[in-house]
Amino acid sequence: MPDNPNTPYDIKELISSVVDEGDFFELQPHFAANIVIGFARMNGSTVGVVANQPMVLAGCLDIDSSRKAARFVRF
Numbered sequence: 001m002p003d004n005p006n007t008p009y010d011i012k013e014l015i016s017s018v019v020d021e022g023d024f025f026e027l028q029p030h031f032a033a034n035i036v037i038g039f040a041r042m043n044g045s046t047v048g049v050v051a052n053q054p055m056v057l058a059g060c061l062d063i064d065s066s067r068k069a070a071r072f073v074r075f
Contacts, residue, residue: 008054032064
């Protein structure tokens with residue numbers, strides 16, 4: 001995380017540093033890239049990850065990213 005809250009950062013790097021062995025399986029990486037969804041392991045358990053990507057459109061949600069996240073959460 002950067003010291004300045006206005007500085008964008010890559011959420012994928014942050015996710016990889018938090019999950020077990022940096023293993024993160026991203027779904028739909030090329031569609032609505034301003035939100036990141038996928039599966040990872042934390043302490044051996046499988047978890048779903050939904051996170052805004054500040055590097056794309058400053059992480060702002062649009063129609064496509066909202067639908068992408070909602071479909072993943074419903075799944």
